[in-house]
Amino acid sequence: MRLKKTAALWATAVLGGLTPMIAQAETTLNALFMAQAAYSEDDIRAMTKGFEEAHPDVKINLEFVPYEGLHDKTVLSQGAGGGYDVVLFDVIWPAEFAQNKVLVDVSDRITDDMKSGVLPGAWTTVQYDGRSYGMPWILDTKYLFYNKDMLAKAGIETPPKTWAELKADAQKIKDAGIVEYPIVWSWAQAEASICDYTTLLSAYGGDFIKDGKPDFQNGGGLEALQYMVDSYKSGLTNPNSKEFLEEDVRNIFQNGDAAFALNWTYMYNLANDPKESKVAGQVGVVAAPGVEGVSDVSAVNGSMGLGIPTTSKHPDEAWAYITYMTSQKVQDEFARLSLPIWKSSYDDPAVTKGQEELITAAQKGLAAMYPRPMTPHYQEMSMALQQGIQEALLGMNSPEDALGAAAENSGL
Template sequence: MRRGIAATALMASFALAATACGGSDSGSDKSDGPVTITWWDTSNATNEAPTYKALVKEFEAANKDVKVNYVNVPFDQAQNKFDTAAGSKGAPDVLRSEVGWTPAFAKKGYFLPLEGTGALKDQSKFRSNLIEQAKYEGKTYGVPLVTDTLALVYNKALFKKAGITEAPKTWDELKADASKIDAKAKVYGYWGSTQAYYAQTFLYGEGTDTVDASAKKVTVNSDAAKKAYGTWQSLFSGQGLHKADVTADAYAHIQDAFVNGKVASIIQGPWEITNFYKGSAFKDKSNLGIATVPAGSTGKAGAPTGGHNLSVYAGSDKAHQAAALKFVNFMTSAKSQTQIALKNSTLPTRDDAYTAEVKADPGIAGFQTVLPAAQPRPALPEYSSLWGPLDTELPKIAGGKESLDKGLSNAELAIAKLVPDFSK
């Protein structure tokens, strides 16, 4: 999951308006010519998209009967734009869909069930937990393309300079390490995020979540959640701990500081590996440390399972669906996933794509080790939307504009409206 990539130029909206004509509206194809399908790729336009564009060309060269209208859609806009486009029967034939979007779009009938189609003919090659993430009410609505989770990424040289030989295993250890780094290396030891997705690690460390889906209960203001967010809040003040950045460009600020050696550790995902390597601090790739996120008071550590599937629009006509399914199978093949991993340093979703060359990338190898701590998200259609209220309240709390109790109370009320059949 790629989070916090901010705002997009107005031209992107115009481009989408012109290209959101997939599905049965792609009717300009001649009966004796190739079928043209539209693919909305939600990857980073600078770091990841070139690899996907190259694969599109490979696919077209090998499949003369299909043309792909490639459109890069900013991740932070894609969910709403697809929802709008599908609602007006003008969605793209294929969507690179964040794993958390599956339940909502499947419930609305926007995604095509893939059982028995060519898109899933290699199903046994994929990691079973990732196939489960692509399901809703027993049916599979996407083919896993890349997977990810969050980890504590750190600058080994700065830790060594402070006399620290291993990554912290608890948040208290992280605080102690940050103080040492500040004193000896003269840089911040840790810089936290105010985004709800990143704060999930604290909830999992206390054995809770924003909601308990099985009990149909809102738990964001429970005692366990208060403890989790209290720990999160405490990491914005103290020696070696950077204060909260509540600006619109916070994500970029944190990232820039880390890659240039101005802060020793942050919580981040593998989608930023290629950016890490571009920074002055990680010209030597081996200086990048990757560890499981620190554990909470339960003694357990956890981070959300993220990643992206390729899903096919149910509103496309049969010819476009057939072409889309062929395209999805190609893009999620072992060969394609290996190429994506080598170029983008992202994690494949099938075991046969983890070649020796792929595993030689220290970033990929490092994130592989933290995958066991990744927590699956409940198959709740509203789940991804639950972070919205927290993305409003958490910056206020971290910035001192609102108390923790008030902020969580506000979030609880807002979340309760999103899941009206849940109790508080």
């Protein structure tokens, strides 16, 4: 039995590009994950069980926190002298984490098969300054979800292709008395609002930073916030959007209280599940709209990766776990709430069956993903922007003044 255990760990080490090793009597890894969106907790527990069955000498202690606590939990664990061996991290953090040596540089562990098999855009999730700080795991952007039945009742034959069309369609639905607030967003003073704002900024052709200085207060960045404010003031947007996160958006939409919603991949199958949703079977999804003469679609890079904190005492076992969790076999098996990072997965009927509409939207959306700025000062910039967006929505400041103040306080 001992030989089988050693052989299994040896095989994983070779596949993951590690120096082969022999596991000690029982190694426990502490892994930090997110308790919202993308893979469910049940999915992650099932994946982890598969790893533990293949590696009886390694046990995984799972911890789930809301997205809003993920960054600080990871950083604070460094000062506490460790704590985690594997952490989930957002695409916006590698610059900060690299500068502060929070994550292990795993560039030398990335195999040729990984490099060639993973979608090129997915690698941007874990890279900074030419180095890799983990493996991409969640490949995601925000899509426009719509209620097919509501659109049909309003005489709307196809989902909107531009943000202007979305506003016009929402007005038709509201005027017909189909639903009071046709649009719902996640505009709470949190990173969720930045993701919605980024989607619109990409549509309007804006820039976060130009020549090393903030530029979101100009051009497309200003137009993006103006669209948000206009939608909010028009009565087309659910007024509680200013307090909503993504799960709130999902609940409103699948309860039949909105015709349109911007949200991540995971909402598609949940909102189409009769056990979860009142609108199952009526849920459509397309890439987020564009702006006439500027863009065809819009998208934010909302991907996430798995990395090893520099304080981990078990980096080899941690890498074995990461390579298992991000492997094509595992990702294809759990492709209902998060789409795989592997190119060939999209040719597999087992992955695409039943979610062809989502895959079609993903082919457009994932190709257009717009990055939030890769800067060590991202957290400071994001918080300043979150505050500016809230002030503009609440009428405390004009979009121009709100973004101007955010630029001054961005730390850039």
